[in-house]
Amino acid sequence: MTPLRLGIDLDGVVADFNAGWMARFNREFGTDLNPALVQKWDGLADLTHFDHMGQFWRWARNEEGSSIFRDLPLIEGAAVALAELARDHNIVIITAKPRWAIHDTYAWLADNQIPTREVHITSEKWKVPCDVYVEDSPTQLAEIAAKRPEALVVRFVRPWNQPLPRAVDVTSWPEFTTLIAAGAGVR
Ligand SMILES: [Mg+2]
Structure with missing residues (x-):
């Protein structure tokens, strides 16, 4: 794989x-x-x-x-899904945060044992090269879809975002792991 x-x-x-x-x-x-x-x-x-x-x-x-x-709670299913995905793939955390939240973000990632070796705290998310992006922000989804035409863009469906022509929708973490297990994102 x-x-x-x-x-x-x-x-x-x-x-x-x-x-x-x-x-x-x-x-x-x-x-x-x-x-x-x-x-x-x-x-x-x-x-x-x-x-x-x-x-x-x-x-x-x-x-x-x-x-x-x-001290934000985890989204349902995220911990199990990330642990499973990290066995075969690289988890690249890409998060936009105010400068004052940087240390709390690293502490949170450690507390929650997020299985990543790579963390980017940036609002220019598209600049971090990835095969697949999972995102809920309507502005980030549109920007990544426009600037990373080669990548698979996944919309984590939320009331505050809308379908995009280039994005695949998932409504839960199990749906995302199923999508990746089926070979989505492989070029
Ligand atoms: Mg978000």
Whole structure:
């Protein structure tokens, strides 16, 4: 079997960003937010009392302690799927993060025993060469599809993204492992 370079996004794909920040927000402010409320890519501040995303990120950074990126729960099935995929392929983590979240991201990857030898923290994800990309961001999906025509682009289906002509959809981690086991992404 040819080992593939699998470019894996974190937030919304491996890490449950919305469940994580909402748990912290609910504890702090006595609210009852749940991840099903997130239906758009840019609507997080509307779910809170924050006037704009700048305020949200200031809170998320939490300068007195760890940021929200330190203790996000795993997306269902991600740990098992990554362990399985890592036996035959290279897991390449590609995640866009604010500068202040870099150390929390590495700590999170270690805590959760993510089987990777290669981590890229960048918003220019397409620049990291991979055979397959798994992503949930509508802007990243469009950019990778446009700039990596040779690669397989996989949309991790979420309410905040839409089908793309060049992307294959998966709705769960078992679906992704099945796709790769069937030979998708091999050139
Ligand atoms: Mg993401």
